Structure formats: structure tokens, C-alpha cells
Amino acid sequence: MNFIYGINAVSEALKSQGRAFQWVGVAKERHDLRLQHVVEDCRKIGIAVRFLPRQELDRMAGNGAHQGVVAVTSAKQYNDLDDVVAVKRGQYSLIVVLDGVEDPHNLGAVLRTADAAGADGVVIPERRAAGVTAIVAKSSAGASEHLPIARVNNIARTLEEFKSRNLWIVGLDERAQQTYAALDYNMDCAIVLGAEGKGVHELVRRKCDF
Numbered sequence: 196m197n198f199i200y201g202i203n204a205v206s207e208a209l210k211s212q213g214r215a216f217q218w219v220g221v222a223k224e225r226h227d228l229r230l231q232h233v234v235e236d237c238r239k240i241g242i243a244v245r246f247l248p249r250q251e252l253d254r255m256a257g258n259g260a261h262q263g264v265v266a267v268t269s270a271k272q273y274n275d276l277d278d279v280v281a282v283k284r285g286q287y288s289l290i291v292v293l294d295g296v297e298d299p300h301n302l303g304a305v306l307r308t309a310d311a312a313g314a315d316g317v318v319i320p321e322r323r324a325a326g327v328t329a330i331v332a333k334s335s336a337g338a339s340e341h342l343p344i345a346r347v348n349n350i351a352r353t354l355e356e357f358k359s360r361n362l363w364i365v366g367l368d369e370r371a372q373q374t375y376a377a378l379d380y381n382m383d384c385a386i387v388l389g390a391e392g393k394g395v396h397e398l399v400r401r402k403c404d405f
Contacts, residue, residue, distance in 0.1 A: 200261035207337030215269040218243040222263035271327040279316030288383035295390035303334020316343035366403030
């Protein structure tokens with residue numbers, strides 16, 4: 196059983212229909228217009244709504260800041276790498292690659308920022324890195340529910356795949372000789388961010404063009 200909570204996270208999951216919903220719990224003590232919109236969205240697509248005491252929602256959300264709504268859903272379904280590459284929201288492709296971000300709040304913040312910046316998708320590793328959890332969905336303000344996210348076995352090999360598809364690889368590293376703002380981003384590219392406290396792995400760094 197998987198939970199997601201927070202008004203934005205649940206609303207975006209309902210819109211994207213990327214998860215199967217079992218039911219949605221709503222705080223019966225709250226009379227909030229945004230919560231009412233969530234209830235209406237659920238009823239439009241036939242998802243059961245249960246009005247529950249706040250204490251029950253607190254338990255389901257592990258005392259997270261659920262804003263009066265918790266959904267019982269399937270696990271997050273990740274996209275294939277091809278799906279991420281195929282998306283093109285702007286004139287040029289922009290993919291964000293995370294080389295081992297472990298903190299779910301940081302992952303959520305990156306997803307939220309990537310979505311706001313117009314990124315086509317995000318790539319994360321399968322091992323030794325945060326996946327999309329309820330905390331990530333809440334921290335991302337729901338961006339995790341509609342932004343394409345691929346999970347891959349090997350980041351370095353994925354960058355090679357991107358190069359074969361004519362994407363330039365831009366690595367963010369504290370040892371860099373120029374700032375990220377000095378680069379002209381009028382090109383199809385993937386931007387690589389490293390892990391907290393560790394940065395980009397050396398093998399991954401060597402795959403970067405900039």
C-alpha cells in the first residue's frame with residue numbers, strides 16, 4: 196500500500212492518472228475550497244472518497260504535512276528513457292540527470308525546479324539514490340506526478356546514450372572553471388547534478404562535455 200499526501204501532490208496525480216487510486220481520505224473537520232476541488236475531481240473519475248478524522252490522516256501520512264488529504268495509490272510508475280528523450284517542451288531538449296541524490300526533500304525540490312524551468316524530464320539511478328516517495332511527491336508540489344522520470348541502472352552509460360542522440364552533457368561541479376550561467380544553452384542538453392556532499396562521480400564527470 197502506497198500513500199501520497201498534500202493538496203498539490205494528490206491533485207497532480209489525479210490529473211496525470213499515472214497512478215492507480217484505491218481511495219482518497221479527506222479531513223472531515225476541514226472546509227477548504229481546494230479540498231473540495233480534490234473531492235470533485237475524485238468523483239468525476241470514480242475514485243472513492245472517505246471523510247476521516249485528522250488523527251487518522253496523520254497516521255497514514257506518518258505525521259507529514261498532508262493538508263487534509265491522503266491518497267492510497269499504486270507505486271509510482273517510472274518512464275522509459277526513450278519516453279524522456281522523446282518529450283520536447285521547448286525548442287531544445289533539456290533533461291536533468293541526478294547522480295545519486297539521496298535526500299527525498301532534495302529530490303522533490305529538484306523536480307519542482309526542473310518542472311518550473313521547463314525541463315523535459317529527469318533521470319535518477321536505481322541504486323543508492325532516492326526514489327519517488329510520498330515525501331518527494333509533497334516536496335515537489337506534485338511535479339513528480341506529471342514530469343517524466345526515468346530510473347536507470349548506470350548514469351555513465353545513460354550519458355553515453357544521450358550523446359549518441361546528439362545531446363550535449365553539462366556537469367555541475369564545484370571544481371569547474373566557469374559558472375553555469377556562462378554557457379549558451381541554445382542546444383539539446385542534459386544537465387548533471389551530483390549527490391549531497393559527494394558531487395558528481397568521477398566516471399560521470401568524465402562523460403561531460405562542459
